Structure formats: structure tokens, C-alpha cells
Amino acid sequence: MNDSNAAEPVATNPYTFCEHDMEYARIAPIMGRLWSPIAAVTSNWQGKSNAQIAVAIAAASIVPDMPRVLLQIYKNNYSHDLIYNSGSFALNFIRRDQLQLIKDFGLVSGRDTDKLSDVGHVFRETGSPILDDCWGFLDCRVVNAMDGGDMTCFLADVLEGETLTQAEPLYWRDARREIPAEWNEEWDRKITGEIEVSKQRMPNIDLKPWLPTGQES
Numbered sequence: 001m002n003d004s005n006a007a008e009p010v011a012t013n014p015y016t017f018c019e020h021d022m023e024y025a026r027i028a029p030i031m032g033r034l035w036s037p038i039a040a041v042t043s044n045w046q047g048k049s050n051a052q053i054a055v056a057i058a059a060a061s062i063v064p065d066m067p068r069v070l071l072q073i074y075k076n077n078y079s080h081d082l083i084y085n086s087g088s089f090a091l092n093f094i095r096r097d098q099l100q101l102i103k104d105f106g107l108v109s110g111r112d113t114d115k116l117s118d119v120g121h122v123f124r125e126t127g128s129p130i131l132d133d134c135w136g137f138l139d140c141r142v143v144n145a146m147d148g149g150d151m152t153c154f155l156a157d158v159l160e161g162e163t164l165t166q167a168e169p170l171y172w173r174d175a176r177r178e179i180p181a182e183w184n185e186e187w188d189r190k191i192t193g194e195i196e197v198s199k200q201r202m203p204n205i206d207l208k209p210w211l212p213t214g215q216e217s
């Protein structure tokens with residue numbers, strides 16, 4: 001994008017959320033099943049590595065030799081800017097015996113601590129950390145991104161990956177029953193606050209096209 005484009009006003013979206021009186025409970029069994037297995041989403045930008053938990057992940061290609069995924073990351077997260085600016089991330093799906101990672105990666109922010117200092121990892125194709133120990137990983141490069149107001153939805157090519165075990169991956173609905181009560185309470189407190197932030201931000205969708213840092217001029 002050249003400088004004259006950068007100076008153009010950002011398109012505003014005439015979006016308003018459609019009013020309805022539907023009870024969420026009526027669709028909760030459907031919505032709950034749309035979350036993916038739990039992944040540690042790792043990222044690296046300008047020498048800073050981080051990991052967060054995500055379940056808003058979907059397959060996004062029907063072509064076996066051109067695999068793609070969709071990943072939604074909330075703007076409040078430290079990981080968001082690392083992914084947005086580097087244009088890459090890795091999905092490290094966790095095993096059933098790796099519950100501790102939900103707390104270490106999903107209940108605290110990389111702004112406050114170096115989450116990967118004690119977790120073995122290597123850097124491969126995209127430069128995002130790949131955990132030594134997980135259910136399986138996908139190393140991904142972002143090809144486009146869509147603003148959702150409170151979060152960004154990243155479409156990414158899968159450049160490399162491996163399934164490391166034949167066992168079943170871990171889903172949040174099962175993990176919730178296995179983690180200590182304090183973690184569940186901590187999660188409920190965190191998500192309650194984040195829902196309020198999302199409510200404010202969701203209508204403000206920015207239609208500006210995505211370009212990774214370094215490709216903007």
C-alpha cells in the first residue's frame with residue numbers, strides 16, 4: 001500500500017446488531033459444539049515469543065495440498081499484535097494430560113510473564129514456537145485477516161505440521177470437568193469481564209484491508 005492509500009479515511013461499516021428476543025440457551029448446544037479442540041497458539045514477533053489458548057479454530061480449505069485454517073484472536077490479547085504484525089502463528093493442539101497449559105497459557109497474559117521460558121520448543125518454517133510436547137501442531141502463515149470489532153479472524157496457510165499421537169485431543173467442555181474448581185472460577189471471572197469489553201467493541205468493525213508489518217508501504 002502506498003502513502004496516499006494510508007492517508008485515506010478508513011471505511012466505516014453501517015453495521016448494527018439485529019434485535020432479537022431469542023434466548024441463548026436455545027442455541028447453546030449448537031454454539032458450544034463449534035469450538036475446536038484446545039490449542040496453544042504460539043507466536044513470535046521482533047524476538048518476543050508468546051503462547052495463548054484458543055478454541056476458535058476451523059479448517060478452511062478443501063484442497064489437501066493447500067491446507068488452510070481460520071483462527072480468531074481477541075484484540076486484548078498480547079498474542080494478537082504478535083500474530084497481526086508477524087503474519088504467522090502455530091497451533092499446538094494439547095493432549096488430555098496437559099491441563100496445566102490451560103492455566104499457564106490461557107489465564108494469564110504474556111504481557112506479565114514469559115510463558116514459554118520453561119516450555120520446550122523449537123522454531124521451524126514461520127518462526128513461531130512449536131512445542132516439543134503436544135497432540136499435534138500446524139505451523140501457519142497468515143494470508144488475510146478480517147476485523148470483527150473485538151477480535152481479528154486470521155485466514156492462514158498451513159506450511160508444515162505433524163500429528164504426534166493417535167489419542168483423542170482435548171476439548172474445553174471435557175477439560176472444564178477435569179480442571180480444579182479455582183481455575184474454573186478464575187476463567188468465569190475473566191470471561192465475564194471480557195464479554196463486557198466485546199459488547200462495546202463488536203459493532204466497531206474496521207473494513208481496512210490487512211497487511212502485515214513490513215508490507216505497509
Ligand SMILES: Cc1cc2nc3c(=O)[nH]c(=O)nc-3n(C[C@H](O)[C@H](O)[C@H](O)COP(=O)(O)O)c2cc1C
Nearest residue numbers: 052053054055056073074077078079106108109110
Ligand atoms: C479454554 C480457553 C479457550 C480460549 N479460546 C480463545 C480463543 O479462541 N481466542 C482468543 O483470542 N482467546 C481465547 N482464550 C483466551 C486467551 O487464551 C487468554 O485471554 C490469554 O490469557 C491471552 O494471553 P496473551 O495475552 O498472552 O495473548 C481462551 C482461553 C481458554 C482458557
